[in-house]
Amino acid sequence: MNSSIARIQIKQSILLRNALNVPRRCMAAKTEDVVTHTGQKWQSDDYRLARFMNAPKQVNKNWAVKLIADVPPREVTERIVWCDGGSGPEGHPRVYINLDKPGDHSCGYCGLRYTKKDCH
Ligand SMILES: [Zn+2]
The missing domain is CATH 2.60.260 (HSP40/DNAj peptide-binding domain)
Incomplete structure (x- = not known):
């Protein structure tokens, strides 16, 4: 009985640790934003840059x-x-x-x- 509670607590701590790692991964992906043709540029800590974690932002330079x-x-x-x-x-x-x-x-x-x- 105590071992099953201990396993549940371990799983909960792992889940909590993984949940806490999400912002760290986002912080690691901080990159300089590229200005678009409309002049849009986000600051390096803007949450909208999270969509560019896996692939770089594509901006056409030929306006x-x-x-x-x-x-x-x-x-x-x-x-x-x-x-x-x-x-x-x-x-x-x-x-x-x-x-x-x-x-x-x-x-x-x-x-x-x-x-x-x-x-x-
Ligand atoms: Zn025309």
Whole structure:
């Protein structure tokens, strides 16, 4: 009878020790967080970093805003142009862009820029 109680107490102590080890494992996984394209960055002791204990956080360094900014604006002679983002599955609904005001005008869907060429 006493030995069965002793076994139960040993099992309970093992379970308690394992339960107490969980935060230690989380603490051991502290890593520096990577900034995402939205500027999100967590502090090293943030509990949300626990999801990256088994695999590193994957952040794409090729942000779409930077990639589309590298594409030079398309010079056109018309006052109004349309953009569909390139036909096919990579495109978007056709939108018309008015180029009467000076400067670059970007498409609201894909970010391609258009500028009216001076014809004077
Ligand atoms: Zn577009």
